[in-house]
Amino acid sequence: MAANGARLPESDICLHGIDHEGRGVGRWQGKAVFVAGALPGETVRWRLRQDKKSFALGEAVQIHRASAQRVVPPCPLFAHCGGCALQHVAAEAQVALKQRVWEEQMQRLGGGMPQQLLPPIYGQPWHYRQRARLSVGKTDSGExxxxxxxxxxxxxVDMDACLVLPEAVSAALPRLKQRLAAWQEAIGLASIAFSDGEDSLVWVLQHRHALTNAALAALQALAADENQHQGKPWHWYTQHQGSLTLLSATATPALCYRLPEFGITIAYRPDDFTQINRHTNALMVHRAMQWLAPQPGERMVDAFCGLGNFSLPMARLGAQVLGIEGVADMVAQAQANAAANGLAAQCRFAVADLFAADVAMVQQWGMADKWLLDPPRAGAYALVQALAALPQAQRPRRLVYVSCNPATLARDAAVLAAAAYVFRAGGIMNMFAQTAHVESLAVFDLAG
Known part of the structure; x- marks a missing residue:
C-alpha cells in the first residue's frame, strides 16, 4: 500500500538483465524498470514502488516463471535484511551474474572489453566475513x-545467527544480546563491531553515553567470560566519541592477517580499514602480483596503499615501492608493517590527496614502470587523468587497477583508453558472496 492508503500498481513483466544492485531489469511503459527479487529470464508479478522520469523501481511479489538458478534462501531473514542481496541465487550463478554486470559496465561506460577475460575468483559462499558492524535497536516488543x-x-533486523559471519561470531549473538540488553539504554549502545584476525578476535561496543562504574563493571565481566572461543582469544573495547578503550586487563591484542605466499603479516587495529574477506584477498593479491611481475630493483607505485596489502608483496618480490595514501596514520602503519616484515629498505610511504592529483604531483613522485591502483568506490578519476596527461615517456607502461565499483572502473578505463592505454585483461573476484558487490581487477598496458 502507498502512504496515502492507495494500492500500488501491479503487473507482469519479463526480465532480461540484472543491475549492479542485483535487481532484475526489464522494460515497462517505454522505460527501464528495476525489480528487486527478480532474476534475468524470469517472468514475475511486480509491484511499482517509484515511477521516475526515465526509469521505475519495483519489487517482485510473485514468480510466474522462475530462473533455473533460483534457490530457496537459506536465511529466514533474507527477505528483509540488508546484509545480503543474492541468497535466492545459486552460489556459482551469483558469480556469473556479477560477471555479466561487470562486462555490461565495461562495454557501456568503458568503451569495450579487455583483450583477455580473466576467470572469476569464486571465494567462499558462507562464513567469510571477517569484519562487520552490527547495529543495535529495538524489536516491536521492545527487546x-x-x-x-x-x-x-x-x-x-534482529538476528540470532548469520550465515555470512564467522561461525563463532554468529553463535555468540544471542548471548551478547542477553548480556547487553540491561545496559542498552543506560550506555546508549549504538553498534557492536568485530574484527576476526588470524590470531585473535576483537569486539568493539560503540556507545553514546559515558559509562557508569556499574556499567563498566558489567562490561568487564562480559569481557572476562567471553574471552576465548575455538582456540582464539577474544578481546573487547568500548568506543565513545571516537575513542577506543580496552575492557580486558590483558595486553593490547594484536590483530593481523597473513599473506602466506609472500611470508607477510600485516598488523592492523580494530578501527582500521581492511578487506573483509582475507581468503579471497590473498587470491586477489596473488593475481595482482602475477600481472605486475615485480622485478629486483624495479620501481613501482602503490596508490591508495592502505596498510601495505599490495606494497609489501611487491617489495618481497624485489621491487622498490612507493606507497601513497591520503591518511597519515595509515601511512605510518604501512611503514611499521614494512619494517616488521624486514622490508623497510625497499618501501617508502607518502601522504597525498589522490582525489586532487595532478600532473605536477605525479611527477614529483618520480617515474615508475608499473603502478597499482586500489581506490575506494569513487574510483581514481583525478589520478588516471593525471597519469594520462603525462608526457608519453613518463607514463607507467603497466597499470593494475583493483576496483570495488564497476561503474567508476569503466569511467576511468575510458580515460586510459583515450591516452593510448590498451585494456589488456580484467575479471571479477567474488569478495562479497551473497551480495551484489562486484570486486574486480583490470590491467592496462601503454601501447607500443
Whole structure:
C-alpha cells in the first residue's frame, strides 16, 4: 500500500538483465524498470514502488516463471535484511551474474572489453566475513535488536545467527544480546563491531553515553567470560566519541592477517580499514602480483596503499615501492608493517590527496614502470587523468587497477583508453558472496 492508503500498481513483466544492485531489469511503459527479487529470464508479478522520469523501481511479489538458478534462501531473514542481496541465487550463478554486470559496465561506460577475460575468483559462499558492524535497536516488543539494517530502511533486523559471519561470531549473538540488553539504554549502545584476525578476535561496543562504574563493571565481566572461543582469544573495547578503550586487563591484542605466499603479516587495529574477506584477498593479491611481475630493483607505485596489502608483496618480490595514501596514520602503519616484515629498505610511504592529483604531483613522485591502483568506490578519476596527461615517456607502461565499483572502473578505463592505454585483461573476484558487490581487477598496458 502507498502512504496515502492507495494500492500500488501491479503487473507482469519479463526480465532480461540484472543491475549492479542485483535487481532484475526489464522494460515497462517505454522505460527501464528495476525489480528487486527478480532474476534475468524470469517472468514475475511486480509491484511499482517509484515511477521516475526515465526509469521505475519495483519489487517482485510473485514468480510466474522462475530462473533455473533460483534457490530457496537459506536465511529466514533474507527477505528483509540488508546484509545480503543474492541468497535466492545459486552460489556459482551469483558469480556469473556479477560477471555479466561487470562486462555490461565495461562495454557501456568503458568503451569495450579487455583483450583477455580473466576467470572469476569464486571465494567462499558462507562464513567469510571477517569484519562487520552490527547495529543495535529495538524489536516491536521492545527487546534489544542486533543485526544489519533492513533494506531501504534504518530499522534493525534482529538476528540470532548469520550465515555470512564467522561461525563463532554468529553463535555468540544471542548471548551478547542477553548480556547487553540491561545496559542498552543506560550506555546508549549504538553498534557492536568485530574484527576476526588470524590470531585473535576483537569486539568493539560503540556507545553514546559515558559509562557508569556499574556499567563498566558489567562490561568487564562480559569481557572476562567471553574471552576465548575455538582456540582464539577474544578481546573487547568500548568506543565513545571516537575513542577506543580496552575492557580486558590483558595486553593490547594484536590483530593481523597473513599473506602466506609472500611470508607477510600485516598488523592492523580494530578501527582500521581492511578487506573483509582475507581468503579471497590473498587470491586477489596473488593475481595482482602475477600481472605486475615485480622485478629486483624495479620501481613501482602503490596508490591508495592502505596498510601495505599490495606494497609489501611487491617489495618481497624485489621491487622498490612507493606507497601513497591520503591518511597519515595509515601511512605510518604501512611503514611499521614494512619494517616488521624486514622490508623497510625497499618501501617508502607518502601522504597525498589522490582525489586532487595532478600532473605536477605525479611527477614529483618520480617515474615508475608499473603502478597499482586500489581506490575506494569513487574510483581514481583525478589520478588516471593525471597519469594520462603525462608526457608519453613518463607514463607507467603497466597499470593494475583493483576496483570495488564497476561503474567508476569503466569511467576511468575510458580515460586510459583515450591516452593510448590498451585494456589488456580484467575479471571479477567474488569478495562479497551473497551480495551484489562486484570486486574486480583490470590491467592496462601503454601501447607500443
Amino acid at each position: 534489544m535488536a542486533l543485526g544489519f539494517l533492513a533494506r531501504g530502511s534504518k530499522a534493525v
